[in-house]
Amino acid sequence: MGTYDDFSVSGPTHMMGQPGSSPVHHCLPCKGTYVLESDHTNGTKLAPSWWESFHFRQLKVLSCACTCIFCKIHGSNARFICGVIFEYVPPDEARHHPSAPRYIVAFRGTMPKDPTIVGDLRLNLRVLLNMQQLCHRFCEAREFVEKLVTSNVDGDxxxxxxxxxxxxASIALDVGREMMMGEGINxxxxxxxxxxxxxxxxxNKVGMSEEAKQDVHLGSYVVKHIMGKTILRPQKKHMEAVFEKLSPWVPELYxxxxxxxxxxxxxxxxxRKQHQExxxxxxxxxxTLAYRDLLHPCAVSGFGDKKGRQHLLPSARLWKNLGQDGDAHGLQQWWxxxxSLSSERYSWP
Incomplete structure (x- = not known):
């Protein structure tokens, strides 16, 4: 635990109580979920300030059992907080702000200093290998959200x-994809x-010029196009159908x-936009294709790779942080x- 978990020290106190839709309102529930797990481990009570300051209340916690080898050997039943449902509760006599949600379902990322680190790293590896769909944390997250959607009385x-x-974010992306693909719920x-x-x-690390990157990327596209007409033809047809279903869903990527x-x-x-033009x-x-499709036998058969590739998205709004200082992967940058942000919406085809 450190001052980073203390809202009064590290939180966006300059925006306290302000309703609306901004990166601050979207990312603070994530931070609250991190701190809630930290509170669970350390016996502190720092988390509530991260959501109560913006008129949310904790509704339900998603906790997952650790499945790492150490817990299995020792027979541990330890559970860690992975996600939280927050409900927006306007101040007394205030109307529900039109840009505020009714519920936010937030999922935390890896916590290097928490006992959950082994399970987190194991799951990161599964994401890297595109093997996360059957992981218990992803499955429970989908069920968690499906129950909330089903019980939502206003149906919106x-x-x-x-x-x-x-x-x-990988978990939220997976849940959003599944809800759109399976239920048509955006x-x-x-x-x-x-x-x-x-x-x-x-x-980017080796300093490749933009022109060189464009040439390499275009060459890669040509190769994928050829594979889509030959050995990956079944996968291409399958993924085009997936893209058609997913295209109305436009996740916001920061x-x-x-x-x-x-x-x-x-x-x-x-x-992709340049090549489309x-x-x-x-x-x-x-x-719609990835080179890793070659590693899946079903992708070159008539069945298609039913999992798809999580990083292949037909539509999105991309928000880029233009700042040059601070932790580029840290959550705190967003409040x-x-x-300084730039944004652009991308669609398919």
Whole structure:
């Protein structure tokens, strides 16, 4: 525990009590979820200030059992807080703000100094390998949200928001995709520093010029386009159907160019747009495929890879932090008073 968990020291006190829809309102529930797990471990009570200051109350906690090898060996029944449902409660006699949700479901990311670190790292590896769909934390998160949506008396899915940071963004992204794919329910989704598995951060690290990146990316698109007409034809047809279903869903992605964990989304969308303008047929075909599809036997059969690729999104609004200082992957950057953002909406095809 440190001052970073203390709202009075590290929180956006300059915006206390202000309702509305901004990065602050979207990411604070994530921070509250982090601190709630820290409170659970350390016996402190710092978490409530992170949501009560903005007129939310804790409604329900999602706790997951640790499945790491150490807990299995010792027979531990330890459970960790992974997500929280918050309900918006306007101040006395105040009307519900039109841009405020009724519920926010927030998921935390990796906590290096918490006992949950082993389970978090194990799950990060599963995300890297695109093997997270059957993980208990992802499955329980989907059930968690499905029950909330089913019990929502007003029937308006736009009043239920999903939000997450880092690993938690992967969970929120998975839940949002599943709700749209399976139920046709479009939940507003806000993802802070969502992981994107690609070689783009490597290209940025070695100082590759923008022109060189465009050439490499275009060459990659051409190769994928050819594979989509040959060995990955079944997967291409499957993913085009997936993109059609997902396209009305427009998650909000908050990313930073200097963050290697999420910066791949910047190249994914910006270069995709350029290729759509230059060679639309190739871009439309290649955008639905990943080289890792070659590793899945079902992707080259007639069945398609039912899991899909979480980092392949047909639509999104990309928010880029233009700041040059601070922790590029940290959650705190999104409530700084001098936050400078640019945004653009991307669609498919």
């Amino acid at each position: 899915s736009s009043t239920i928001w999903l939000t997450g940071h880092s690993l938690g 939940l507003p989704t806000f993802l802070f520093n969502p992981p994107h598995v690609s070689l783009a951060p490597v290209a 990313v930073h160019q200097r963050d290697p964990i999420c910066s791949g989304f910047i190249d994914y969308f910006e270069l 230059q060679c639309p047929r190739i871009a439309k075909s290649a955008a 700084r008073s001098n936050l």
